[in-house]
Amino acid sequence: MGTFACRCGYIIRDNDYPCPLTGQLKWQTETESESEERNSDVKDFLAALENESDKDWVKNYFAGRYFELYPDQITIGDVIEDIASRASNKDGRCVYRCPECERIYIQREFYTDDWTCYEKVE
Numbered sequence: 001m002g003t004f005a006c007r008c009g010y011i012i013r014d015n016d017y018p019c020p021l022t023g024q025l026k027w028q029t030e031t032e033s034e035s036e037e038r039n040s041d042v043k044d045f046l047a048a049l050e051n052e053s054d055k056d057w058v059k060n061y062f063a064g065r066y067f068e069l070y071p072d073q074i075t076i077g078d079v080i081e082d083i084a085s086r087a088s089n090k091d092g093r094c095v096y097r098c099p100e101c102e103r104i105y106i107q108r109e110f111y112t113d114d115w116t117c118y119e120k121v122e
C-alpha cells in the first residue's frame with residue numbers, strides 16, 4: 001500500500017516486507033476454503049506430474065508466461081509454493097496497528113480502501 005495515516009497523526013509505512021505494523025485477518029471459513037483449495041490444487045498438480053501432463057497443467061493454472069520457465073527455471077517446489085501463495089492471497093483483509101496510540105484498522109473487504117477503526121479502552 002505504501003503509507004497509512006492513523007487518526008492520531010502517525011504515518012504507518014509498509015513499503016518493506018515483512019512489516020511489523022501490517023497483517024492479515026482471515027475468518028475460519030476463509031482459512032478452511034483456502035486450505036481445501038490449496039490441497040486440491042496440489043493434488044491435481046501431482047496427478048499431472050504422474051501423467052506427464054504437468055507442463056500443460058502449469059500453463060492452464062498460472063497466468064502470463066510463467067509456464068515458459070517451467071521446469072527449467074521454475075521447479076516443482078516453486079510450483080507448489082506458488083499454488084499455496086495463490087490460495088492464501090485470495091481472501092482476508094489487511095490490518096494495521098498504530099505503534100503510537102494502539103488503534104487497530106481492519107479492512108472491511110479485501111482489495112478496498114474501506115476501513116473500520118478500533119480504539120483501545122483503558
Ligand SMILES: [Zn+2]
Pocket residue numbers: 006007008009010098099100101102103
Ligand atoms: Zn495512532
